[in-house]
Structures are given as structure tokens and as C-alpha cells.
Amino acid sequence: MKYPLTLKVNGETYRLEVKPHRSLLEVLRDELDLTGTNDGCRTGNCGACTVLVDGAPIPSCLMLALDAEGHEITTIEALSAGGELHPLQRAFVQRGAIQCGYCTPGMILSAYALLQENPRPTEAEVRRALVGNLCRCTGYVKIIEAVLAAAEEMASADVGSR
Amino acid sequence: MRFFEYYAPKTLDEAIQLLVRHGEGAYPLAGGTDLVTKARYGHLRPRVIVNLKRIPGLNDIAPEEDGGLRLGALVTLAEIARSLLMGERYPLLAQTARKMGSVLIRNLATVGGNLCNAAPSADMAPPLIALGAEAVIVGPRGERRVRLEKFFHGPGQTELRHGELLTAIRLPPPRPRTRGVYLKHIYRQAMDIAIVGVAVLLQFDEQEAIAEDARIVLGAVAPTPLRVPEAESVLIGAPLTEDRRLEAARRAARAARPIDDTYSSAWYRREMVGVLTRRALEHLVSHSPER
Numbered sequence: 001m002k003y004p005l006t007l008k009v010n011g012e013t014y015r016l017e018v019k020p021h022r023s024l025l026e027v028l029r030d031e032l033d034l035t036g037t038n039d040g041c042r043t044g045n046c047g048a049c050t051v052l053v054d055g056a057p058i059p060s061c062l063m064l065a066l067d068a069e070g071h072e073i074t075t076i077e078a079l080s081a082g083g084e085l086h087p088l089q090r091a092f093v094q095r096g097a098i099q100c101g102y103c104t105p106g107m108i109l110s111a112y113a114l115l116q117e118n119p120r121p122t123e124a125e126v127r128r129a130l131v132g133n134l135c136r137c138t139g140y141v142k143i144i145e146a147v148l149a150a151a152e153e154m155a156s157a158d159v160g161s162r
Numbered sequence: 163m164r165f166f167e168y169y170a171p172k173t174l175d176e177a178i179q180l181l182v183r184h185g186e187g188a189y190p191l192a193g194g195t196d197l198v199t200k201a202r203y204g205h206l207r208p209r210v211i212v213n214l215k216r217i218p219g220l221n222d223i224a225p226e227e228d229g230g231l232r233l234g235a236l237v238t239l240a241e242i243a244r245s246l247l248m249g250e251r252y253p254l255l256a257q258t259a260r261k262m263g264s265v266l267i268r269n270l271a272t273v274g275g276n277l278c279n280a281a282p283s284a285d286m287a288p289p290l291i292a293l294g295a296e297a298v299i300v301g302p303r304g305e306r307r308v309r310l311e312k313f314f315h316g317p318g319q320t321e322l323r324h325g326e327l328l329t330a331i332r333l334p335p336p337r338p339r340t341r342g343v344y345l346k347h348i349y350r351q352a353m354d355i356a357i358v359g360v361a362v363l364l365q366f367d368e369q370e371a372i373a374e375d376a377r378i379v380l381g382a383v384a385p386t387p388l389r390v391p392e393a394e395s396v397l398i399g400a401p402l403t404e405d406r407r408l409e410a411a412r413r414a415a416r417a418a419r420p421i422d423d424t425y426s427s428a429w430y431r432r433e434m435v436g437v438l439t440r441r442a443l444e445h446l447v448s449h450s451p452e453r
Contacts, residue, residue: 003168020168020211023198043199045353047266056240056269062198063270066168067191067213110265131352132264 005066009034010078016065024068025049025060028075036076036105040134047133050106051075057106057113059132076105079112087157088112088150097146099137107133111147119155123148163202170213174220174300174329177212182302182325184210190327191215192236192275195267220329221272223247229335232298235274235328239263239286242273252333254342254363258289261346264353274328277313280320280386281355287314287387288361288379289344294334301326314386337375339366341446345438346381349425356382357426358434360414362442364397373397378410378439383418383431390417393439402447411440 002017009032018027023042028034028051037060040048044059051060052074079086088108091097098104107130114121114129121129126147135143167184171177181188187209191197200206214220214236221236223245231251233242242248242259249256262285263271276286277297287310295310302325310331313321322328342363348354359381364373376397380388393413396406415436420428 001165019165021163021165021201023163042202044195044267044270047264050266053269057266058269059266062194064168064191064194064198064211064213066170067194067215069170113265128352129265132266 003066005069007032007065007068007073008071009073010075010081018065020064020066022065023061024051024063024065024073027065028060028073034075034077038102038105040102045132045134046103047106047110047130048103050109050133052109052113055113055116057110057132074109076109079108086112087153088115088147091146091150091153092143095142095146095149097139097142099135099139103133103135103137107135107143111150114147115151115154119158120151121148163198164204164207166201166208167210168213169210170216172216172218174217174327177214177217178300178302178325178327180210180212181327184212186324188212192278193238193271194275195263195271196275196279214327220274226332231333233273233331233333235277235330236272237274239268239271239273239276240265243268251336252293254289254293254344254361255286258285258344258361261285261344261352267353273331277310277331278320278322278328280314280316280318282317282385282387283356283359283382284387285344285346285356285359285381288359288381289342289363290331290333291379291387291389292342292361292363292377294377296332297321297328298330298332299326300329305329307332311387311389316385337365339368339370340364341366342377343442343445345442345445347434347438355425358382358420358431358438360435360438360442362439362446364402364443364446372399372401374399376410378414380414380418380435383420383435385419388417388419390414392417397443402443407440407443407447410443411436414439 005016007014038048040046042061044062049060189208191213220234222234224232239259297313344361346356347358361379363377365375376394378390393410396410418435420431
């Protein structure tokens with residue numbers, strides 16, 4: 001048996017019918033073809049499936065799709081809307097913070113959520129914010145550098161625009 | 163995961179009726195970090211899931227008339243960590259929440275879920291017990307309150323009978339000149355289950371020289387969180403000298419009833435109860451940075 005579900009993802013509203021045991025991750029990937037959200041450990045330990053729910057990063061493998069009703073979901077696809085990379089994405093590319101790339105969407109969304117709350121984080125704050133996102137290539141140094149560089153760029157762009 | 167029926171009731175009464183009607187195979191859903199994982203890997207086989215998140219009032223942090231606080235069972239660990247009210251009145255809880263899981267997990271996991279899963283290692287239990295918290299339980303026969311100390315019956319076992327829900331935690335008004343700390347021993351920097359957890363709460367006299375009251379509660383070293391009155395009594399009414407602090411730490415270690423498992427040997431757990439209790443007391447007495 002399927003249940004009706006109205007899901008808001010990246011500003012679009014989708015009317016779906018889903019089985020109750022499907023996770024938000026499965027519905028994003030399999031029903032909506034939003035395959036930027038990666039499927040990792042399925043236990044909430046690795047962070048590859050990170051999405052934002054009302055701006056807060058969560059592991060989408062642990063949320064039932066039906067539980068996401070009424071919330072605004074943001075996936076990695078939204079960050080480069082219009083074909084332009086987000087400063088975080090650009091910094092990851094430029095600083096070699098992407099190796100195999102599997103953790104990258106989750107890393108970037110966790111970093112994005114951090115910078116929304118705290119536009120000029122310290123290195124320690126970046127590390128704490130990314131605790132739940134594992135990089136099995138172990139490229140953490142570059143990742144942290146990239147987040148700090150993007151923060152600086154975004155903050156100075158923000159000052160310039162005022 | 164296997165198929166289950168799903169309900170998202172809008173009232174507490176409706177949720178309780180659903181749980182009663184569907185019997186033992188029906189599970190309430192809060193943050194889902196435990197339930198969804200256990201259902202996916204077959205450790206639980208829910209036939210019915212009753213999502214509690216559409217019920218208003220379960221996720222409030224509300225001051226009460228007596229100066230205490232009502233902490234809704236569905237308040238997330240992230241909300242506890244960043245709540246100004248928590249930080250001001252019960253900094254011990256905000257500090258504990260920040261030591262749990264990751265940002266991602268804290269955004270989902272709830273205080274009620276942490277308690278109702280009743281893992282012996284549940285981090286929220288020792289500090290809440292130290293603070294004198296009460297569990298507010300609502301079931302088919304109405305509301306009852308139980309001291310959180312009595313809420314845990316064993317690993318995965320609580321005071322809740324089928325059809326009953328933990329709806330809130332009641333905290334008594336914060337007491338003056340009280341400082342607390344929760345120390346958690348894990349092998350990594352974060353994202354790990356406590357090998358040992360120790361909550362210590364001291365209420366000082368006006369000169370801040372003598373403790374008028376002391377609470378020591380251990381986690382992960384017994385089937386349930388363990389309060390250690392015989393260690394507390396050493397600390398009350400006399401200067402908190404190093405000798406007394408060491409004696410309290412020894413008594414806490416002796417009281418622990420740890421087991422061997424994949425995370426740690428029982429021997430090591432007992433040793434670490436002593437070490438963490440000593441460190442917690444040093445920290446509270448000297449204001450030294452937490453180690």
C-alpha cells in the first residue's frame with residue numbers, strides 16, 4: 001500500500017505516492033532522480049546522504065519520506081541552480097577538496113548550513129560542524145581549507161554588496 | 163525495511179489510542195535515529211509506526227510557574243544545545259547535548275528518544291537524573307509522573323507500559339551556586355557511544371568552599387543509569403580536598419557494575435569511572451578547563 005505525500009524539494013512541490021518504509025533518501029534518488037544525494041552507510045554515521053530540512057542538515061537515510069511532509073527540503077542540486085557553482089563548490093574544486101567525490105555533496109551541505117548560521121567560523125568550528133560527514137579518502141585538511149576559503153569569499157562579497 | 167502501517171496523528175489522545183489498538187507491534191516515532199535504523203536492519207519489526215511529530219506541544223521548552231522547566235520529549239538535541247533558556251538555567255544539559263552524535267544526528271535525535279531507548283549509555287540520563295528531573299508519562303489512564311531515577315528498568319526497558327508515552331521531562335527550578343559537568347569517555351573525538359559517562363553536580367555554600375549538596379550519576383556501567391549516594395556523601399559538608407575527591411572517585415568506581423562488550427572491558431570501564439569522577443570534581447572545584 002502506498003501513501004500520498006506532498007514533498008517540497010528545492011522550491012518545487014511534488015505530489016507522490018510512496019510506501020511508508022521508504023526513506024527520504026530513497027525517494028529523492030529513486031522517485032525524483034535527485035541523485036546528487038549519495039547513499040552511504042544507511043545508519044546515519046557517514047553523512048553522504050545529508051540534505052537540509054528547513055535549513056538544518058540531517059542524514060536523509062534516517063528520515064522516513066512521509067515524515068518530510070510539510071518541510072522544505074534542500075539538496076545539493078539547489079546550490080548550483082542556474083548553472084553557476086556556489087562559492088563553496090568552487091572552493092572545493094579549486095583547493096582539491098574533492099577526491100572520489102562521494103562525500104562531497106554532504107560535506108558541502110553541512111558546510112553551507114554552518115555558514116548560514118556562522119559566516120566566519122574558526123577552524124575548530126568547521127571541524128565540529130563536519131563531524132558527521134566522513135571522507136574515506138581522508139582529505140579533511142583540504143576540505144577544511146576550502147570551507148574557510150569559501151567563508152572568507154562569501155563574507156567579503158557580502159560586505160562589498162552593501 | 164519491511165512494510166508497516168504509518169500514522170501521523172495530530173493529538174496525543176489519538177496517538178495513544180493507535181498504540182493501544184495496534185498492540186505490541188506498534189512503535190512511536192520521534193527523531194527516528196534509533197527506530198529507523200533498527201527497523202531497517204531487522205532488530206525491530208514494527209507493524210505500525212505512529213509518528214508523534216505532528217502533535218503540538220511535544221517539542222516545546224517551556225518555563226514553569228515554580229521556576230522550573232518543561233522540556234518536551236520531542237525537543238531535539240540541537241535545540242537543547244542552542245536554547246538560551248537551557249544555557250542560562252541548565253548549562254549542564256546544553257553542554258551534554260553538544261557531546262552527543264554529530265550536528266546531523268542532533269538535528270533529528272530527541273531527548274525523549276534518547277531516554278526511551280534506555281540504552282545504558284544514553285548520555286542525557288545521568289545529567290537529567292543529577293538535576294532531579296521527572297518523567298511526565300501519558301497513557302490511556304491519564305498522566306503520571308515518575309522520578310527519572312526510577313524510569314529505567316534495564317537495557318531497553320523503561321517504566322512505560324504499552325500505550326504510554328513519555329511526553330516531557332520536568333526540571334525543578336535551578337538551585338543557586340550549582341555547577342555541573344558531564345564527562346564522557348569515548349575513543350574518538352565525537353560520534354561514539356559512551357564507554358563511561360559521569361555526571362557530577364555540586365551545590366556550593368556562599369563561600370564556594372563547601373558543597374551543600376552533591377550528585378554523582380554514572381552511565382554505561384550498569385543496566386541502568388546509576389546514582390552513587392555513597393560517593394556523594396563524602397563530598398557534602400566538608401572542604402572538597404583532594405583526598406575527599408579521590409575517595410568519592412574510588413567509591414564511584416566501586417559502585418559501578420560494568421560489563422565486558424565490544425567497546426570496552428568491564429575492568430577498564432570501572433577504572434575510567436574513577437578517573438572521570440576525579441576529573442569532574444577537579445574541574446568543578448578549580449574551574450579548570452574540562453579535560
